[in-house]
Amino acid sequence: xxxxxxxxxxxxxxxxxxxxxxxxxxxxxxxxxxxxxxxxxxxxxxxxxxxxxxxxxxxxxxxxxxxxxxxxxxxxxxxxxxxxxxxxxxxxxxxxxxxxxxxxxxxxxxxxxxxxxxxxxxxxxxxxxxxxxxxxxxxxxxxxxxxxxxxxxxxxxxxxxxxxxxxxxxxxxxxxxxxxxxxxxxxxxxxxxxxxxxxxxxxxxxxxxxxxxxxxxxxxxxxxxxxxxxxxxxxxxxxxxxxxxxxxxxxxxxxxxxxxxxxxxxxxxxxxxxxxxxxxxxxxxxxxxxxxxxxxxxxxxxxxxxxxxxxxxxxxxxxxxxxxxxxxxxxxxxxxxxxxxxxxxxxxxxxxxxxxxxxxxxxxxxxxxxxxxxxxxxxxxxxxxxxxxxxxxxxxxxxxxxxxxxxxxxxxxxxxxxxxxxxxxxxxxxxxxxxxxxxxxxxxxxxxxxxxxxxxxxxxxxxxxxxxxxxxxxxxxxxxxxxxxxxxxxxxxxxxxxxxxxxxxxxxxxxxxxxxxxxxxxxxxxxxxxxxxxxxxxxxxxxxxxxxxxxxxx
Ligand code: HEM
Numbered sequence: 001x002x003x004x005x006x007x008x009x010x011x012x013x014x015x016x017x018x019x020x021x022x023x024x025x026x027x028x029x030x031x032x033x034x035x036x037x038x039x040x041x042x043x044x045x046x047x048x049x050x051x052x053x054x055x056x057x058x059x060x061x062x063x064x065x066x067x068x069x070x071x072x073x074x075x076x077x078x079x080x081x082x083x084x085x086x087x088x089x090x091x092x093x094x095x096x097x098x099x100x101x102x103x104x105x106x107x108x109x110x111x112x113x114x115x116x117x118x119x120x121x122x123x124x125x126x127x128x129x130x131x132x133x134x135x136x137x138x139x140x141x142x143x144x145x146x147x148x149x150x151x152x153x154x155x156x157x158x159x160x161x162x163x164x165x166x167x168x169x170x171x172x173x174x175x176x177x178x179x180x181x182x183x184x185x186x187x188x189x190x191x192x193x194x195x196x197x198x199x200x201x202x203x204x205x206x207x208x209x210x211x212x213x214x215x216x217x218x219x220x221x222x223x224x225x226x227x228x229x230x231x232x233x234x235x236x237x238x239x240x241x242x243x244x245x246x247x248x249x250x251x252x253x254x255x256x257x258x259x260x261x262x263x264x265x266x267x268x269x270x271x272x273x274x275x276x277x278x279x280x281x282x283x284x285x286x287x288x289x290x291x292x293x294x295x296x297x298x299x300x301x302x303x304x305x306x307x308x309x310x311x312x313x314x315x316x317x318x319x320x321x322x323x324x325x326x327x328x329x330x331x332x333x334x335x336x337x338x339x340x341x342x343x344x345x346x347x348x349x350x351x352x353x354x355x356x357x358x359x360x361x362x363x364x365x366x367x368x369x370x371x372x373x374x375x376x377x378x379x380x381x382x383x384x385x386x387x388x389x390x391x392x393x394x395x396x397x398x399x400x401x402x403x404x405x406x407x408x409x410x411x412x413x414x415x416x417x418x419x420x421x422x423x424x425x426x427x428x429x430x431x432x433x434x435x436x437x438x439x440x441x442x443x444x445x446x447x448x449x450x451x452x453x454x455x456x457x458x459x460x461x462x463x464x465x466x467x468x469x470x471x472x473x474x475x476x477x478x479x480x481x482x483x484x485x486x487x488x489x490x491x492x493x494x495x496x497x498x499x500x501x502x503x504x505x506x507x508x509x510x511x512x513x514x515x516x517x518x519x520x521x522x523x524x525x526x527x528x529x530x531x532x533x534x535x536x537x538x539x540x541x542x543x544x545x546x547x548x549x550x551x552x553x554x
Contacts, residue, residue: 100534110203111144126413182204204326262492305318
């Protein structure tokens, strides 16, 4: 069998190779190239592999790995949620975050980690995860948006030789000519820094919003000069605009997204965690596999099988449809060279996904975080899987996302949920960890208890994280308690520690701006925080370009 390292040496990685990000490329490049890349990316040492957050925790060696894998197949397949109802519509009752947070999570994931290891080779790296190539920089530098910058990824930018150093993104046109789609080539394939950005319609539209944000900022003298921290010596207009966009996005990740998805006990500790990392910044930061192969995959449970309304014309939209409206799938009929544009009526209205004031209509809520995964994610097809994982000739395709996640975690030697929970409780005394009865109680009991599979007191980490979220209780006056609205403490810790690590490890992030914490978002409404920052950013972009003309209607 060809080893995973040889596999990647032999593989042609196409455009992904171009978008490694400045740091990964700069490590092996000479100084001149580094200077060029600095204008496209952030500064600091290269970092391309993965790390382990709990290197001292070794998983139990199973008597029969084949039986464990059989058990993981059964467990993954049983984590099925065909069509859950929307919840939390009663007044004064806390409800799941708006569904936009699901896709903001996926957008963030695509900024931090891309592991293309074929599933069948995942075990080769169990001993040394530093050898697994991460095709994204482990920072919030939006490399999935900027690619390698105008020099390395010119296909992402408008051609305008007279305005070099002021590069604006290309924006694609919909079937009616509205600038509201990803830019695409003649085959309909999206031109992005990471092909996964065209994986579903909501994510693709969010990518477009960020492209527009960059264009808005670079065209506005006022926004570019709104803070003295934006311009650093020798910066082009492009570099300044990129910093404005990145810092606002980083602020949203830290003060809106993270605070929305972590549980209360960890939310209270975020500031201390950040301060501690600033005192001892991570050196040679890499994304931990406990995050990429388990904890941050909690987002798969937030995905809905159908959305009630994504614009005033498109109601009751299935996930399957959202997955099909992409360049890899439905935009180009077989054999045709035309019709590669997004049909105009599929432009997303952001007030269906975030609480944008004044809210005029129905807001889709994210699915609760639990051990049930939307039915469609159990049957992904080859074009979608191709964006996420290379495949070895002859390898059987595993279409179920939960099964893939469980197998990947096992093959990479992740410690069990119980091991990690005990270690997190040691680091953060007082947090609640799950008892055996709580973990196995529920529809998966028989699989979890079956001695052949060995999951007893040895729960797969991803499953444990979903289970603790499912049992995470929010007390509500005059109502029944609510569950699954955020991660539990172990998942929250892994996600928060990784994200704050990524923020602080980046010496060009806003946390290192002179006078910190003096820097505050300068774009209108973005400093509002939890539940509001991303909504306000999208409202700003929409009102500036006036393409969301249909969104005020119910
Ligand atoms: C419709 C929505 C989504 C689809 C179809 C999807 C699909 C996939 C697929 C096919 C993989 C690769 C699985 C493997 O081979 O191991 C993957 C990986 C992953 N997904 Fe998702 N995903 C979705 C949403 C999300 C969300 C909302 C999040 C987080 C909030 C998320 C986080 C991750 C992470 C962290 C990985 C590992 C990435 C890497 O290291 O390469 N995904 N997803």
